[in-house]
Every structure is written in structure tokens, then in C-alpha cells.
Amino acid sequence: MNSVSLPEDCAKQWEIMLLLLSSEERKIDRTTEDEVDTMNYFYKNKGVRKILLHWLQQMQRTYCRKVNELDTALKCDEISLLWRQKGNDKFRTNLVEESYKCYTNSVKYAKHNSLMYSLALANRSAALLRMKRFQECLSDIALAIEHGYPLEQQHKLHLRRADCHIELQQRTEARASLDTAVQHADSLKLSATNALEFERHIKMLEKKLELVKEERCANKSVVLPDWYLGPNPSFNAASNAIELRRNDTVGRHVVVNASTRRGDVLFSEEPYAWVALPTDAAAVCEMCCAGDVNPVPCSACSRSVYCGERCRALAAQSFHRWECAAAQFSLFPTIGIAHLALRVLLISAQSGFPAPPRLLPETTTASELFRSYSQVDNIQIYKQDTPPFYRMFNLVTNFDKMNNTDYVQYALTATMLTLYLESYTSFFEFLSSQLPCKLAEVEMKLFAAAVVLRSLGQLVCNGHATLSLSTVEDGDGNGRTMSEREVRRATAIYPSAAMMNHSCDPNIINTFYNSRLIIRCSRELGAGSEVFNCYGPHRAREPTAQRRSQLRAQYMFACDCSACSDSDRKDFVLLFSAYACQSCKGPVSWQGRRPRCQQCSADFHPERALAQIDHAEELAMQAEQMMSLEERCEKMHASYRLKQQVWHRHHSSLRVAADRLARLYADLGEFSKSMELIKQNIQSLEYQFGSFSVEVAHELRKLSDVMLERILNAPQHLEHREWCLEAHKIIKKAIQLMELNYGSWEPLVARLKEQEAFVAALLAESRTPDAADCIHHNLHYNLKI
Numbered sequence: 001m002n003s004v005s006l007p008e009d010c011a012k013q014w015e016i017m018l019l020l021l022s023s024e025e026r027k028i029d030r031t032t033e034d035e036v037d038t039m040n041y042f043y044k045n046k047g048v049r050k051i052l053l054h055w056l057q058q059m060q061r062t063y064c065r066k067v068n069e070l071d072t073a074l075k076c077d078e079i080s081l082l083w084r085q086k087g088n089d090k091f092r093t094n095l096v097e098e099s100y101k102c103y104t105n106s107v108k109y110a111k112h113n114s115l116m117y118s119l120a121l122a123n124r125s126a127a128l129l130r131m132k133r134f135q136e137c138l139s140d141i142a143l144a145i146e147h148g149y150p151l152e153q154q155h156k157l158h159l160r161r162a163d164c165h166i167e168l169q170q171r172t173e174a175r176a177s178l179d180t181a182v183q184h185a186d187s188l189k190l191s192a193t194n195a196l197e198f199e200r201h202i203k204m205l206e207k208k209l210e211l212v213k214e215e216r217c218a219n220k221s222v223v224l225p226d227w228y229l230g231p232n233p234s235f236n237a238a239s240n241a242i243e244l245r246r247n248d249t250v251g252r253h254v255v256v257n258a259s260t261r262r263g264d265v266l267f268s269e270e271p272y273a274w275v276a277l278p279t280d281a282a283a284v285c286e287m288c289c290a291g292d293v294n295p296v297p298c299s300a301c302s303r304s305v306y307c308g309e310r311c312r313a314l315a316a317q318s319f320h321r322w323e324c325a326a327a328q329f330s331l332f333p334t335i336g337i338a339h340l341a342l343r344v345l346l347i348s349a350q351s352g353f354p355a356p357p358r359l360l361p362e363t364t365t366a367s368e369l370f371r372s373y374s375q376v377d378n379i380q381i382y383k384q385d386t387p388p389f390y391r392m393f394n395l396v397t398n399f400d401k402m403n404n405t406d407y408v409q410y411a412l413t414a415t416m417l418t419l420y421l422e423s424y425t426s427f428f429e430f431l432s433s434q435l436p437c438k439l440a441e442v443e444m445k446l447f448a449a450a451v452v453l454r455s456l457g458q459l460v461c462n463g464h465a466t467l468s469l470s471t472v473e474d475g476d477g478n479g480r481t482m483s484e485r486e487v488r489r490a491t492a493i494y495p496s497a498a499m500m501n502h503s504c505d506p507n508i509i510n511t512f513y514n515s516r517l518i519i520r521c522s523r524e525l526g527a528g529s530e531v532f533n534c535y536g537p538h539r540a541r542e543p544t545a546q547r548r549s550q551l552r553a554q555y556m557f558a559c560d561c562s563a564c565s566d567s568d569r570k571d572f573v574l575l576f577s578a579y580a581c582q583s584c585k586g587p588v589s590w591q592g593r594r595p596r597c598q599q600c601s602a603d604f605h606p607e608r609a610l611a612q613i614d615h616a617e618e619l620a621m622q623a624e625q626m627m628s629l630e631e632r633c634e635k636m637h638a639s640y641r642l643k644q645q646v647w648h649r650h651h652s653s654l655r656v657a658a659d660r661l662a663r664l665y666a667d668l669g670e671f672s673k674s675m676e677l678i679k680q681n682i683q684s685l686e687y688q689f690g691s692f693s694v695e696v697a698h699e700l701r702k703l704s705d706v707m708l709e710r711i712l713n714a715p716q717h718l719e720h721r722e723w724c725l726e727a728h729k730i731i732k733k734a735i736q737l738m739e740l741n742y743g744s745w746e747p748l749v750a751r752l753k754e755q756e757a758f759v760a761a762l763l764a765e766s767r768t769p770d771a772a773d774c775i776h777h778n779l780h781y782n783l784k785i
Helices: 010-024 035-043 046-063 077-092 096-109 115-130 134-146 151-167 171-188 192-210 309-328 331-335 338-351 366-372 388-393 404-424 427-431 441-462 544-555 572-577 606-625 629-646 652-668 671-689 694-713 720-742 747-765 771-779
Strands: 066-068 242-247 251-256 265-269 273-276 464-473 482-493 508-513 516-521
Touching: 010 046, 010 331, 010 404, 035 366, 035 404, 035 441, 046 309, 046 331, 046 404, 077 096, 077 115, 096 115, 115 134, 115 151, 134 151, 151 171, 151 192, 171 192, 273 338, 309 331, 309 338, 309 404, 331 338, 331 404, 338 388, 338 404, 338 427, 338 441, 338 482, 366 441, 388 441, 404 427, 404 441, 427 441, 441 482, 441 544, 464 508, 508 720, 572 652, 572 671, 606 629, 606 652, 629 652, 652 671, 652 694, 671 694, 694 720, 694 747, 720 747
Parallel strands: none
Antiparallel strands: 242 251, 265 516, 273 482, 464 482, 508 516
């Protein structure tokens, strides 16, 4: 290794260092060993220990310090002050969203329980009030006062608190906050100028309070859907409609034992362990996995955030006290999924390792304890009253099918994490009391290292990404249209859901509420049918050969699901990148063969088609430069028409072009033209992904927005009622598909329900004697567009 030049940034050294160390071990096939034997070799290897400890020290020196004037892994009041000043500048110029981000950074870097912390929280509460995030504003006010906000300024926070309660229609709380503000101000003996300003605010809020006539009920808590036919006592987190079976051909698998319908809940499972992914998106609470939270930081580092003090305290107790140092020196973004393997160990230790049923009284070695956990019936361990650790421990690792280099790299990573716990935490002092038998110190460390190694193998083939929706403005932010994108919030392990086998054409839908995984049927299933998940490669997105290659590389099996074995469906996805035959408009695709139409066998000339696409793209670029919307639409329409002549009607890029043009038409007020293009895309998406797919759901949401714009912009139009009827049925279908694919708790579903209520009210106002039947028909709208 001494002759190899490593990158200066020690975080970037990690993968290279793993390759170099594993190459030294390539002559010995360690995949035949068990995890304890492997860790016994690497953990006790002096050369490996020296290199890994040196690297950890480098990471600490490099990242656990003040990186620049605006960032540090630790707490720093000077940096907090700089961010608060930046926030003040943004707030004064009414850039409220940007000021909020600056104030959040100020909160993260401020020393816990310091004046700087309370000032940052108070300033952030002002931004939250402007952003109409009233509950979060109230939380920040309470925290600011609790953490020492200056007494001479607290009356202002009480006024802000009263304003929030008024906006939330909470009359009693608002009255109490105003009274508290007056009492506090009286105790301060304000100057004449400040007293006049205070009185002005009081009078303004008193007038607002007069308009609050009724108490608004507190926000209703989310009600999660129940398991279809109730919970299964023999299959933890699963429905009574399914059961876990095992055979020699497919191993453990999930089968339906009663007929199910689309939308029926088959699993509702909290993860055994999970970790937040590093992302630039909205903050995620690292304890409960709630998304888009108003961050409350760790009291020691600036790298971990939570949705509130309760979650912060729970995290500190269960895992963050052992992870805080690693978070400070940027270890987790560097090692990827190995962070979750470490979390599995920490969660297991916090709960206490259960006593295996066959544990001998004289057990004193890591190897004996480790092996005893696998000496169980791997179906019976899924009973609800069985310790969760057994389900985690007995997930497959695929170590027996893995190449030696990968296995050695996992072992080196597990060694490094064990050395981290040994050198930078007191974890092993705690672990000694959490084991079911007495182990010597070195045996205890070997056991911990083996758990991490085993978890790494399990997570690679059983890990699950958790998703949420994030709403973004389209274009320059001045248009009428919005869109959503799925955001990966975390990586988690769900032992019960992991029992489903793969199909490239799955029959379930995964939804998430915070960290909970809720799995529903995506279609009707008859008794005896197997329940299939999709491990990533999907028949509607990738060709068969590519799917099989990905599955073989990561999961080490040859896929022979219905989508891969059905010769008529193997190349289905190629249709969505096909060109249009100039003779019959049929699909033309070629892969090293002579291009020829699949329908009429006419020759196809790719060079002409590609030249026409180049011209179309040039027109699209010109459209972006046009000053007026009319000119942009004209150019973009010309570009789209050229693409229609060249690409097959289901080409995915043609849908993108149609979407761009539809957005421009919507911004121009040409709603009917915009809707026609969106409807074309819906038909194409239904053909590729299915009528109940998430892709169709998003497009329906988009269509409903444009329909509402048309309704609002022409209230006196002769066809106004017909527009309302059409919009009503589209919104209802959008709600149905969004709830199916994301859950009723998603904010977007609530927005759609508000739209539905609005349109229903318009219909009620314009009701005619024969209108009831029309509405009834639309409520039972055929879901196939």
C-alpha cells in the first residue's frame, strides 16, 4: 500500500483502501468461514488494525473541527451568530424561506442551553409565523423561553404566541397568551416608545381575536389502515390473510390464504432499524423518520437533527450516544449502508440480546453464542411473541454465493466500526450487561463485530428505501404548475416484509408513514397466490436482460418471474424508446440489427430520424429564449410536432415534450390545450405502468390542477358546469390513486380533498333537477381513462 497514491481527502480514501486491503487477502476464500471466524482473523490482525485506526484518526482530525467560518461538526456560537445575521438580512428583504434556512443553521450551531441558542430559536419562530407554520412556531417559542431567552424581550414572544393561536382559531389559548404578554410587559416598566409599540400590537391582535368566534378542534391524529382480516399472531406485522411458508425451491415465501382486493393491507411494520440518508432535501427526524421537520439538533453535535426534544432524548438513549462522535467526523456518509449495520448492533444492544433457547450454561465464547442464535425454526420465530432479534439475525446474507473480495471488504468495514466503538465510545462497557452470558472482553468485541458483518450481508439483499413526496415549483417559480418528486428519506430493514420474493411484475404497493412500511395489494389476489415484491428492476422500466443482470449482481439469483419468462413480454419496455415507422406509425427499435418496422417490415432510416430530432431540440432551445409566452408556445409546439413524427406515440421522451408544452399552455391560459396533452400522457402511462400506478396518479393530480384553473378563470362560461363535473371525477380518481400509492396522510391528499370539496360546492350551487344522477354517475367513475 505504501507505493499507492491515496487522495488527500481521507473520506475519499475509504473505497481505495478497502480495495487495497482486500487484494492482500484474495488468496484465501473466507466465504466458507462463519462470521466470528472471519472477524477473529481481521480484528486481531495488527496490520489491519493499525491502518484502520490511523484512518479513523485522520477522519477525526479532518472533520471534527471548524471546517470554515460557516460550518463545524461541533457547536460554535460565532458560527451561530453569523447564520443568524444572514437570516436577519434575508428576513428584512422578505426572503422568508431563505431566512428560515439561515436561522435553522443558527439553531444547529448554537451551544446547547446558551443565549445564542434561545435567540436563534426566537428568530426562527418569526420566520415560521410568516410561513404560516404555526404549530412549529409555537414549539420554537416554547423552546426559546425554556432555554433562557432574555426576560426583557419575552413579551414579544408571548405576542407572537398569541398570533399563532389566533391563526389556529384557538381562542382560549390566544386570550391567555395576550394576558401573559400584558402582565410580563407591566413587570418590565417599558420605555414610552416601547410601551406605545406594545400597545399597538395588543390592539391589533385584540381585533384579530374578535373575529375568532369558535374554538377550532386540535389537529386530528393520523389513523393508519388496519391489516386486512386483522393481525396475524403467527406472522409478526402481517395480515391474517397471508401466511409464511417454506420449501426447497424458493425458500421462505409469502402466500395469500384468502382472496384479497386492491388496496387491502398485507403488512404494517416498523423497521428493526433504520438510518436517515444524507440529502439536501428537507430535514428528517433521525428518531421517528418524520419528514420535513423543523429541526431540533443534537445537544453535542451539529450533524444530527430531530423533530423535537422528546425524539432527541430517545435517540440519545438508544443509539446516538454511540454514534455522535462518528457523526462529528463524517463517518456515516463515507461508509454508506454500513451505518445501518452499526445501527442494527446498537438497537439490538439497547433492547438486550435475548437468551437463545439452546444456550448452554458454560457458554463463554462469541462463536458459541453467535451460532446458538441460528439454531431456531426460521418460521416459528415470526410469531408475534418471539424476540425481534431472531427475525433480524436469521435473514439471509448470501455470503455463500458472494465473491471473496466483497466479503472481505464487508469484514474490513465491520472491523473498522468495532475499532471505532472501542476507541471513541464506551459502548463495550454497556454491552457487557446486555448479553445473555458472560464473555471476556475480546470475545464480546468479536461477537459485536460478527453481528455487524452479518448485518452488512443481510442489508445488501434485504434493505429497503423509505420514500416520501416533496412538492416543487416548475420552471422559474412564476408559473401556475407544481409537481412532486419522490425523495428517499432513509434506508431500513423490515424482517417480515423481507420474506416476500421478487417479481419484476409485483402485486403489492409499498407506502410509508414516517418509518412504518404499509404494504397493500395492487390487484386482486386469489387464495393460494404468492405475494411478490419488486427488489428494484421492474418490467415497465428496464429490459429483461438488464433486470436479470442487476438481480444477479446484488441478490445473486437468476430471475424467472412471469415477466422474465414470458417471451411476449420480454421486450415490452423497448416500446417506450421506439421510433415511429414512416409507413404505418408502428414501433421501430433496433439493437445491433437492421432497423425495420415490427408491424409492416418497412426499412427505417435512423439518420433521417435523428436529424429531425436534432432540429426539434433546437426549436425547443429557441423556445426557452423567447420573451413572450405566446412565442415560447409556438416554438415548443413546432418542436413537439416534429417529435411526434419521429418517435412512437408511447415514447417516454415524447411524454416529456408533451408535459413541457402542457405547462406552457397552462401558464398562457390555454387550459383546454394543456388538458388534451396531459390526457394523452395519462393514456400512455396507463399502458406502460397500469391504471392504478403512481405515475398515473401524479399525472391525474396535474390534470386536476389545470381543470381547476380553467374553472376559476371562466366562471361564466356556458360549459362551466360540465367542466366542474369532469374535474370532480378526475379529482376523485386522483385522490383514490394517491391514497393507494402514498397513503391518506400525505399532505397532497389533503390538498386534493380540499379541491374536491370546492368543486362539489360549485356543483351544488349550480344543481338542476336532473343533476343528481349526473353526480352519482361521476362518483362511480370508471377508473380506466
